[in-house]
Amino acid sequence: MAKDKTQYTCNECGGSSPKWLGKCPHCNAWNTLVESVAESTAPAKNRFASLAKTAEVTTLADIDATDVQRTPTGHDELDRVLGGGIVEGGVVLIGGDPGIGKSTLLLQALDSLQRANVKTLYVTGEESGAQVALRSRRLGLDGSQVSVLAEIQLEKILATLDHVRPGIAVIDSIQTVYSEQLTSAPGSVAQVRECAAHLTRAAKASGTAIVLVGHVTKEGALAGPRVLEHMVDTVLYFEGDTHSSFRLIRAIKNRFGAVNEIGVFAMTEKGLKGVSNPSAIFLSQHSEPVPGSCVMVTLEGTRPMLVEIQALVDSGGPSPRRLSVGLDRDRLAMLLAVLHRHAGVACMDQDVFVNAVGGVRISEPAADLAVMLAITSSLRGRPLPKGFIAFGEVGLAGEVRPAPRGQERLKEAAKLGFSVAVVPKANLPKKNDKSFEGLTVHGVDRIEEAMELARSLA
Template sequence: MAKDKTNYVCNECGGTSPKWLGKCPSCGAWNTLIESVAESSAPTKNRFASLAKTAEVTVLANIEASDVERTPTGHDELDRVLGGGIVEGGVVLIGGDPGIGKSTLLLQALDSLQRSGQKTLYVTGEESGAQVALRSRRLGLEGSQVSVLAEIQLEKILATLDTTHPTVAVIDSIQTVYSDQLTSAPGSVAQVRECAAHLTRAAKASGTAIVLVGHVTKEGALAGPRVLEHMVDTVLYFEGDTHSSFRLIRAIKNRFGAVNEIGVFAMTEKGLKGVSNPSAIFLSQHSEPVPGSCVMVTLEGTRPMLVEIQALVDSGGPSPRRLSVGLDRDRLAMLLAVLHRHAGVACMDQDVFVNAVGGVRISEPAADLAVMLAITSSLRGKALPKGFIAFGEVGLAGEVRPAPRGQERLKEAAKLGFSVAVVPKANAPKKNDKAFEGLTIHGVDRIEDAMELARSLA
């Protein structure tokens, strides 16, 4: 038999090359070319006919549009990340590490939708129907009427969607689906791209909401071409340590809601349960304040959340280490320089370790003030007072800049019983507000003022 001709396809842009190159000639990305079977040069009749719909040019003001209707999934945390629920004809891509709970959550959501009267379909390409049924029994979903199809051929899946017309369909996973139109193996760049395109078009044409489960690479990114994320309406990432009982779902892209929303779940014997008060997870249960600990209020989408920042400063060698978990390492180096220059706190010969408790990742600069106070507390060996919180961005000139939606952050802290807050002066309330009762708020303009205030309170 003649050997199949191969070419190399870019994992980022989908460009092709007849030989392997370190750098993609189309987009310039490095180490993204993957070997795949070259497609036949013979034209395939009407291969893209279902994707190319004719349309007329219309003036934007003349197009009728209304707010999209959402179908709640029965899981408040999942609905929060989706923007309120499943949208008719929407396509959701959810990725995460193996064993993190993607299939478990989606099976629970489909069961809740089915019990509320919605027609659902679970297409599994990685498990048999018996294995899915076994998991449903383990999750306590007795008597579940969710329809299950064990199939990986795209054409058969599309035919089933066309005949059953489900409200919500889950494809688990997109990397196992293949089309007869292509000769490459399931999971290849061409197969993933074409199968996702056909399923997306089917969702838009029929109104069925489709959820695609995607594998992730060892770097944590979704496997397959990057165009996969551009095709869909919503991209969700499942995060969390498989050894921990808590899981986070983060919205990276959402055409029907806010991005950077997170949902918090706890893994139990009966599946994933939503956590309504996630601040309790990210706060350590210290009976007394300890040095190197400072609580801040971060915003994840629309949700204010209290997170404990811990710092450990220890004597280092000739090359002191700077290590951060959950925070940007480069920003930590910058904050240490500001701390030295403007507050007179020198750590150039010390190892500095900073951690956001609970495995949460903080990307906003409002954590700057809390990180610097935690580092100073650890260096001096003196704990900050009980019930102390801080937030605010710190500039290179030593100024403390306001954080967005500061009033909501303070209300969340007051609600949870905190008593002392050090915040940017611009975020301090101008008048007495009953929402801040029991919370003494100190506004500061400069980092040296914040350090002096922390010393006086300790």
């Protein structure tokens, strides 16, 4: 009996090699080649016949296109991340750490949609139907009419989708599904890629919205080839510490809405509940102002949120440390250099620790000014005044650059009762604008101006 030929497939890009290599020749990733059985070339000519559709060339002006119709899921925070709701024929990929709440949220969403007379289907490959039913009862979804299918074979799943014709179907998870056309094991690069391609085509052809649940690697990226993210319409990531009760869902890609939009949820005994005012999570409750604390307004997609930046400056040894949680560590080192050069605040012999409260990650440079003011406040031991906020990007020359959509940030701060703001001059509101009543806004051009102003206000 002839021995099956083997090949080595890259977990990152899906490229193949006839022999094992330490570095993938296609994407240059290290230690990503995994041995698998080479696919037979005999049935290849028929495998993708169902995916090929005859189409005519036409111009954009002649195409009859209307705005996509959205179906609300019954969860406002999830709808916000999706761009307003589920789109007919849309394919959503949602990933996150094990136990963070992916299956829980999707089961709750399916139950809400079913109660709104939308036909739903939950395909589980990791649990039995009884386990899914037990979870639904724990969540308080008594009498739920969500249809459940415990199956991992792609052909049977596609046949069920064609027969049942649900409005939305959840595949939990894509790594457990396999196709008979391939000989590799479920979860391999070839299986994940092919199953996702067939499910995507089925969604576009039938109008069924499909949600794929994806596993993540140790680094937090979606497992399998990156081509999986390119096939789908929307990619969502679950974020948050499993020891905390709060979860964040972030849109990394969305063809029907804004990217980097986030939804905030709180994990309760009855499942995930949306948090309508997430700014309260990311602000510590101090009875009196404390040194080293400064509040900023960050933008997550289209949502302005207030986040508290905390800094602790302490005497260090011969090798002072620079640590940050929720902020870029390299940018922290750059800001300390700018602070020394242009504002005369020296921290070269001090340990500097910076933290964004609540576990949120801030990647935008508009946090620069708040970080520098918090560091200076901790170093001097003088708290900033109560009701104080700041935002703005700081350049290497010491200039304070404007932040995008500064008016929306200031309106959010005024709505929550803040009274003093230090912002770039380009972000100053118009004189006749009455939406900032109760908020005194100071504009600065240079970092030394901001430091002087903060000292005069403290």
